[in-house]
Amino acid sequence: MGIADTSIAAVAALFSGGAAVAAWRASREANATAANVAQIERDRWHSELTPRLRMMITSRHPVMSKLVVHFEGPAAVLGPLSVPLRIRDDRNRSRDPELADGVTAAMRERVIWGPCRFRLGTDGADDVGRQVASFTVEADDKHLLALDLSAAPHWYEGEAGERRWREEYEHARVRLWAGCEAVGHKPWWLSFEVPRNGDWVENGPLPAA
Template sequence: MSIPWADIGAVSTAGLSAIATWGAWLAARRSAKTAEAVARIERQRWHADLTPQFDISIERSESGRAALSIRLVGPLPLGRLDEIAVRIVSSDDMDRTARLPGGPTQEDLDAQVWGPCRFTHGADGADENGQTVAPFSLSVGTGRPFSIERTRPPHWQEGPDVERRWRDEWLNAPMRLVITCTREEFEPWVVPCDVEVPTAVRVRWLN
């Protein structure tokens, strides 16, 4: 019986070709994964480099209120933000979870601004509780003011000196903000900010 060397050679060649093809596919897949990882790292680095920078201050006004000035100051390559959403959050780190039967509900606790300042309801698209304003856009180098006022104690707190105790609680506390920024083709940025309340504004609100 003769050995079909030609057939064996053909099978061997086909096998080697298949191995080579598989090796090339595996190398291409690894290369694609490496390129994807590099691109992802580069996107993350670029996203971090473009984190919005704000100059935020509180200025006294003559109306008994004050103005919160928000300016987008950089970075220059960012150019603009399509939407900026500002929320006032608690000026302390207390856990305010409703636990006592008959006490304030979680909805009551969440609606209260726990800090020295809130947005003025009816101005700048502020919500009823003074926690947010209507979203807006800014280009780098521009800004806008927002009307703010002193917070009031929660409706469930009572006593003849409740106003004084409430003011004293937040006397040296900052106005704490969380700013969510979006721009087309980028993941959102979330920028927390602590804004000092100037002495002149505090003194005016104490009177």
């Protein structure tokens, strides 16, 4: 083979190699695009299947108050739901500075900063009344949970402190996070702000942290 033939063969090999690389890149990009489209479709389907929950508080009375959770659907697709509930504070205090009054972040964390807590010792509530044990609801089920007024922290001293605490949350809604877990689906996390006047509220998507 002469020099010219060798050069032509080298150029041909170069172009052949370049074409192979280009084909590999095109295939990889096509696969990535297909994966992205599939993920978008899964996310859309997951969003469309978001469970429809409603909540209502039956009474402002500190003993008779109940939180009612109603699962409306879509039951035909989801089946029964497992629902963990957690009461949210009125705002995030995790980054608040520690002041000279001796109140620490750990102490603030054990306070329900809102009007109500879950009743201690009932429905699997934890020791501060922030969350209850997960429960299962079927289509059109209503599940009732006992509520009490939240406890004023000890640094709200005396009758004046108790009164100030009650006044701060007199007209506040009960804020909650609701998890919705169904077999074969990623969990959903929904937010609620429930008034204490007997009105029903529907779920909304949980804001990004």
